[in-house]
Amino acid sequence: MGSKSFTHLVTILERYNKIISKLCPNEEMQLLLMNGVSAYWKNSTQMTAIAIDRMMGYRLISNLAIVKWVFSPANVEQFHVSDRPWEILRNAVSKTYNRISDLRKEIQSLKKGLQVAKEASAKNRKELEEAKSVLEIVEGQPAPAERPGRIRRLESHVKNAEDEERTLEESLEAKGVLLARAHEESKDLLKLLFKSFVDVLTERLPPVSVDGEIPNLRSGDQNVNFAAQNSEAATMEIDNENGADNNSEPNERNTKNAYNVGELEQWCLCTLGYLKSFSRQYASEIWSNIAMLDEVFVGDVHPLIRKAAFSGLRRFTNEGSHP
Structure with a gap:
């Protein structure tokens, strides 16, 4: 699909927009569509992100479907080794709030235009009334002193101004409905x-100890394996003071300069980092819907999850100091 170039991709989406929309009317089908796009562009993560972003722009897939796809098992396993899921997720969230921003600008512009139209309409009505109020005596009867042509022209101006005012009011009302809907969609998003x-972090984070000690992910834990994998957690090899060589010992054996972080810990640190990043980047939008966040974080949420989200928002938390 659109393999020749980006322009070719856009042309395909524009040409078959209605067909794709009918084939993928719900989130389930949209998830299948994104799976197909991802499989087709498996050797080009950039084109996968571009294609999904453009499809959201053409409203072929929803932002909620994109979030569900990014957090599908196949993509979750790639959180710590690929930027593609995060780029797609960030594009979806940003596009959602860009739409809200655009609607606000359009509403502001319509309000200014409506004010100008009302002033023009009032001015035209006043001129018409003044023109009709000037009378003269013709054959013993009062009659408008202004020429009939000017009266008709003023009446036309009044009608056009009223039509413009009514059109702007209808547009403003429609944009207001769209903005309210966009706000609700953003809350759901x-x-x-x-x-x-x-959900994904709760499944993988090591539990808090019975005495309430929060796990330190940077210390490493050889007893924890990465979810859905049977192999031992991968370790990072750190050069010694004299430089690395082929005979250097693995990190867990070199206690002098050891920094052992397994694959599970890497996944957790990466995902917590992106949680904090999203919280910081969209802090103003989140704060305006903070009750929603409190609903999500109600109950026994892992303290590292709470800390990552709240630190991004600069919201006070008394959880431990390290993820």
């Missing part, structure tokens, strides 16, 4: 986004 973060 944020709620699903944070709930998805909580």
Whole structure:
């Protein structure tokens, strides 16, 4: 699909927009569509992100479907080794709030235009009334002193101004409805986004100890294996003071300069980092819907998840100091 160039991709989406829309009317089918796009562009993560972004722009897939796709098992396993899921997720959230921003600008512009139209309409009505109020005596009867042509022209101006005013009012009302709907969609998006973060992190984060000690992910844990994998957690090899060589010992054996972080810990640190990043980048939008966040974080949420989200928002938390 659109393999020749980006322009070719856009042309394909524009040409078959209605067909794709009818074939993928719900989130389930949209997830299949994104799976197909991802499989087709498996050797080009950039084109996968571009294609999904353009399809959202053409409203072929929803932002909620994108969040669900990013947090699908196949993509979750790639959180710590690929930027593609995060780029697609960030594009979806940004595009959602860009739409809200655009609607606000359009509403502001319509309000200014409506004010100008009302002033023009009032001015035209006043001129018409003044023209009709000037009378003269013709054959013993009062009659308008202004020429009939000017009266008709003023009446036309009044009608056009009233039509313009009515059109702007209807447009303003329609944009207001769209903005209200966009705000509701953004609330649903944020709620699903944070709930998805909580769900995948809860499955993989090591539990808090019985005495309440929060796990330190940077210390490494050889007893924890990465979810859905049977192999031992991968370790990072750190050069010694004299430089690395082929005979250097693995990190877990070199206690002098050891920094052992397994694959599970890497995944957790990466995902927590992106949770904090999203919280910081969209802090103003989240704060305006903070009740939604409280609904997601109600109950026994892992303290590292709570800390990552709240630190991004600069919201006070008394959880431990390290993820």
